[in-house]
Amino acid sequence: MNKVTIIGGGWAGLSAAVHAVQAGWQVRLLEAAPQTGGRARRITRHGLALDNGQHILIGAYRDTLALLRLVGVDPEKHLYRMPLTLRTPEGAGLRLPGIPAPFNVLAAIASAQGWTWQDKWAFIRTALKWQRQNFECPEALTVAGLCQGLPPAVMAWMIEPLCASALNLPVHSAGARVFLQVLKDALMGGPGSSDMLIPRCDQSLLMPDAAVDWLKQRGAELITGHPVHDLSAHMPGPVVLACPAREAARLTQRFNPAWAARAGGLQHTAIATVYLQANTALHWPFPVMALRSNAQAPAQFAFDKDRLSQLPDLRGVIALVVSACVGDRDSVTAAVLQQVREQLHLPGATVLFSVLEKRAAFACTPGVLRPSARVNENIFACGDYVDGPYPSTLEGAVRSGLQAVALLGGPHMGENTA
Ligand SMILES: Cc1cc2nc3c(=O)[nH]c(=O)nc-3n(C[C@H](O)[C@H](O)[C@H](O)COP(=O)(O)OP(=O)(O)OC[C@H]3O[C@@H](n4cnc5c(N)ncnc54)[C@H](O)[C@@H]3O)c2cc1C
Incomplete structure (x- = not known):
C-alpha cells in the first residue's frame, strides 16, 4: 500500500524519488537507460568523463541546490560560482559585479562594453518598466515583442544569448512570460541569484550518482536498463511518470487521452x-x-x-x-x-x-499549453515539460518532481488511523 513506482531516472524522476522517500513512500524507480541522469548525464569518450551536454545553473535554482545538499553534494565545492558574465574575448558585453541588486545591474550596464550611452539608457528604461509590471506580460508575447525598441547592441549582447540559453529558442519564437519569470528570479531573487554556477565535475557526479546512493541507503529499489512499455503492470499502486513528454504521452494514451494529446503535442x-x-x-x-x-x-x-x-x-x-x-x-x-x-x-x-x-x-513558445502534473487519481507526471514557471531546465525538472510528490501526498493519507 505504501509503494510508489517512478518511471524515469532523469533529474525530475530522481527529485521525485528522493522527496517520495522523505514523505514515507517505498520507492521503486525504473529507468530505461543503463544509467540515471537522463538529459544531464556523464558520457565517457576517448577515456574522458564529459557530458551529453554542457550545463549552466544559476543561483536562483533554489530547489536544485537544496536537492544537491540533501543528497550530500556541496554546491560550493562542486559548482564554480561567478557573477553573470556575457563577455567576449575582445571584452564586449557585460558582467554583473558581486554587489546587491539592483546596483549590480546598474553597474553592469554602466560598464558594458560596446554599448553607447543611448543603448544603456534604453535598457535601463525598459528594465524599470518590466520591474514596474512585476515582470508580467501577456501570454501571447514573444521575447522579440517584449524587447521591441531595444537597440541592436543590447539585443545582441544581452537579450539574445540569455534567451537562447534559458529557453533554447531565438527571440522571435520564445515566450516572453517564461523569459521574464527567469529574469525576475535571477535579478530579484536575493544575493547570488543571478550568479552562474558551472559544474566542476560531470553531470552525473553533480547529482544523479549521489541521489542513487542516498536512495539505496534508504531502501529504495532502483532498476536501470528497464524500459516500461505498459503502465498497467505497475497498477493499482500510484505511478509517477518521469519520462520525456512523448513517452509519457504514449504510456498515458489509454488512461487520459486529452492529457496524452497535450504532452505528445509539444515541439x-x-x-x-x-x-x-x-x-x-x-x-x-x-x-x-x-x-x-x-x-x-x-x-x-x-x-x-x-x-x-x-x-x-x-x-x-x-x-x-x-x-x-x-x-x-x-x-x-x-x-x-x-x-x-x-x-x-x-x-x-x-x-x-x-x-x-x-x-x-x-519549445517554450508564447502561450504553449503544458500538461498538468496530475494525469488521473493514480498517475502523476513530472519532467521539465510539465506545467510550471520554468522552461526546460534542471530547476524545472527538480521542481516538477517535488510538485508530483506534493500531489501524491503521504502513503498513509486517507487511511483510518482511529
Ligand atoms: C544538451 C543539453 C544542454 C542543456 N543545458 C541546460 C543548462 O545549461 N541548464 C539547465 O538548467 N538545463 C539545461 N538542459 C535541460 C535539462 O538537462 C533538462 O531540462 C533536464 O535534464 C530534464 O530532466 P527530466 O528528468 O525532466 O527529463 P529526462 O532527463 O529526459 O529524463 C527522463 C528519463 O526517463 C527515461 N525513460 C524514457 N522512457 C522511459 C520508459 N519507457 N521507461 C523508463 N524510463 C524511461 C529516460 O531514459 C530518461 O532517463 C540541457 C539539456 C540538454 C539536452
Missing part, C-alpha cells in the same frame, strides 16, 4: 555541445566566454573545462554550446571549429567529439 528544440582540444594554453579572463554568434558561427558560449574541473585529463579541452541548434551534427561541428579558430584565435584546435541532443528542450 522540441536541439542543443549541440562540441568538445574541442586546444593545442595552446588558454588565457581567458573567465572560464566561460560569450561568443559572437550567428547562423555561420553558431556557438554562444565556450567553457574552459580544464580551469573548471582542474583535472589533468581535461587540459586544453573546451566545450562549445550551440543552443537553439539547427542543422546536422557534422555541419554544426565544422562551423563551430571555424568559429573557434577565428573568434578564440585557436587555429590549431581540433575536434574531440560532439553531441547533438535533438530533443533537448520543449
Whole structure:
C-alpha cells in the first residue's frame, strides 16, 4: 500500500524519488537507460568523463541546490560560482559585479562594453518598466515583442544569448512570460541569484550518482536498463511518470487521452555541445566566454573545462554550446571549429567529439499549453515539460518532481488511523 513506482531516472524522476522517500513512500524507480541522469548525464569518450551536454545553473535554482545538499553534494565545492558574465574575448558585453541588486545591474550596464550611452539608457528604461509590471506580460508575447525598441547592441549582447540559453529558442519564437519569470528570479531573487554556477565535475557526479546512493541507503529499489512499455503492470499502486513528454504521452494514451494529446503535442528544440582540444594554453579572463554568434558561427558560449574541473585529463579541452541548434551534427561541428579558430584565435584546435541532443528542450513558445502534473487519481507526471514557471531546465525538472510528490501526498493519507 505504501509503494510508489517512478518511471524515469532523469533529474525530475530522481527529485521525485528522493522527496517520495522523505514523505514515507517505498520507492521503486525504473529507468530505461543503463544509467540515471537522463538529459544531464556523464558520457565517457576517448577515456574522458564529459557530458551529453554542457550545463549552466544559476543561483536562483533554489530547489536544485537544496536537492544537491540533501543528497550530500556541496554546491560550493562542486559548482564554480561567478557573477553573470556575457563577455567576449575582445571584452564586449557585460558582467554583473558581486554587489546587491539592483546596483549590480546598474553597474553592469554602466560598464558594458560596446554599448553607447543611448543603448544603456534604453535598457535601463525598459528594465524599470518590466520591474514596474512585476515582470508580467501577456501570454501571447514573444521575447522579440517584449524587447521591441531595444537597440541592436543590447539585443545582441544581452537579450539574445540569455534567451537562447534559458529557453533554447531565438527571440522571435520564445515566450516572453517564461523569459521574464527567469529574469525576475535571477535579478530579484536575493544575493547570488543571478550568479552562474558551472559544474566542476560531470553531470552525473553533480547529482544523479549521489541521489542513487542516498536512495539505496534508504531502501529504495532502483532498476536501470528497464524500459516500461505498459503502465498497467505497475497498477493499482500510484505511478509517477518521469519520462520525456512523448513517452509519457504514449504510456498515458489509454488512461487520459486529452492529457496524452497535450504532452505528445509539444515541439522540441536541439542543443549541440562540441568538445574541442586546444593545442595552446588558454588565457581567458573567465572560464566561460560569450561568443559572437550567428547562423555561420553558431556557438554562444565556450567553457574552459580544464580551469573548471582542474583535472589533468581535461587540459586544453573546451566545450562549445550551440543552443537553439539547427542543422546536422557534422555541419554544426565544422562551423563551430571555424568559429573557434577565428573568434578564440585557436587555429590549431581540433575536434574531440560532439553531441547533438535533438530533443533537448520543449519549445517554450508564447502561450504553449503544458500538461498538468496530475494525469488521473493514480498517475502523476513530472519532467521539465510539465506545467510550471520554468522552461526546460534542471530547476524545472527538480521542481516538477517535488510538485508530483506534493500531489501524491503521504502513503498513509486517507487511511483510518482511529
Ligand atoms: C544538451 C543539453 C544542454 C542543456 N543545458 C541546460 C543548462 O545549461 N541548464 C539547465 O538548467 N538545463 C539545461 N538542459 C535541460 C535539462 O538537462 C533538462 O531540462 C533536464 O535534464 C530534464 O530532466 P527530466 O528528468 O525532466 O527529463 P529526462 O532527463 O529526459 O529524463 C527522463 C528519463 O526517463 C527515461 N525513460 C524514457 N522512457 C522511459 C520508459 N519507457 N521507461 C523508463 N524510463 C524511461 C529516460 O531514459 C530518461 O532517463 C540541457 C539539456 C540538454 C539536452
